[in-house]
Amino acid sequence: xxANRVLTxxxxxxxxxxSLTIHEYAHAWMAxxxxxxxxxxxxxxxxxxxxxxxxLGTIVMPLLVGFGWARPVPVNFLALTRSQVFKVAAAGPGxxxxxxxxxxxxxHLFRLRAVPILGFPVLLAVFFNIILAVFNLxxxxxxxxxxxxxxxxxxxxxxxxxxxxxxxxxxxxxxFLLLGGFDLIVLPVVAAFYTLLRLPFPALxxxxxKQKTSIGAD
Numbered sequence: 663x664x665a666n667r668v669l670t671x672x673x674x675x676x677x678x679x680x681s682l683t684i685h686e687y688a689h690a691w692m693a694x695x696x697x698x699x700x701x702x703x704x705x706x707x708x709x710x711x712x713x714x715x716x717x718l719g720t721i722v723m724p725l726l727v728g729f730g731w732a733r734p735v736p737v738n739f740l741a742l743t744r745s746q747v748f749k750v751a752a753a754g755p756g757x758x759x760x761x762x763x764x765x766x767x768x769x770h771l772f773r774l775r776a777v778p779i780l781g782f783p784v785l786l787a788v789f790f791n792i793i794l795a796v797f798n799l800x801x802x803x804x805x806x807x808x809x810x811x812x813x814x815x816x817x818x819x820x821x822x823x824x825x826x827x828x829x830x831x832x833x834x835x836x837x838f839l840l841l842g843g844f845d846l847i848v849l850p851v852v853a854a855f856y857t858l859l860r861l862p863f864p865a866l867x868x869x870x871x872k873q874k875t876s877i878g879a880d
Contacts, residue, residue: 671725674790677783679711679720681758681790682732685798686714688757689735689750696746700736734804744813751809755795762791766859775862785864792855796848802838803831 687709690701701707706714715721719731739747765788768774774781801807808831815821838844856863 667725674786677787678790679715681761681787681794682720683709683711683714684757684761684791685754685794686732686735688753689737692750692753693735693737693742696742696750698738698741700738704736706733706735739809748810748813751806751813754806755798758791758795758798762788762795762855763859765791766861769861782864785861788856788859788861789852789864792852793848796851796855797844800835800838800847802835803828805835 686706690707693700694702694707714732714735716731716733719733723731737750739750742750765784769781769784769788772780774784798805799807799810801811808828812821812824812828815824853863
């Protein structure tokens with residue numbers, strides 16, 4: 663059982679790391695665009711996957727318990743306006759969606775359905791990018807969706823309530839996963855994307871998929 667998990671992990675790891683790297687790089691690039699060079703100074707404004715890996719979160723935890731996280735891109739949100747905070751947070755999921763769309767176009771354009779050895783990795787890459795986007799848009803800290811919501815809050819009362827809510831974000835997120843939120847919410851949205859893109863669903867089990875999905879965002 664564990665040997666099969668390891669083999670599956672090694673097969674999808676390169677595809678997943680590229681998707682994850684695009685996500686993190688987009689955050690760093692958008693922050694740099696608005697004058698925050700924190701990520702660049704710390705070597706995170708790069709497409710080198712090694713710069714974004716957390717050994718514990720990206721390698722060990724997915725193998726052992728089926729979920730993990732990436733190294734958060736350092737961003738000085740205090741130096742950004744609310745509009746800029748929103749765009750920096752949205753950049754990661756947005757990049758994953760754009761990559762998924764580009765891969766879907768390539769799949770149809772080059773008729774990769776007829777070439778499984780090429781088509782399946784492309785479908786898998788689409789799969790991971792959509793999952794990264796959808797999951798990270800959930801408005802629960804520390805996911806990107808929470809910062810996007812925070813950036814849109816205007817009243818001091820709402821901001822205070824958000825900060826209190828954020829203290830329990832990780833516990834809420836763990837509860838969401840344990841109660842089947844991934845199966846009930848994330849996967850149906852992913853399946854809807856596949857239907858809209860007219861793509862065949864990649865032949866992975868739900869359990870294998872969970873093992874490769876990062877729950878850490880910035």
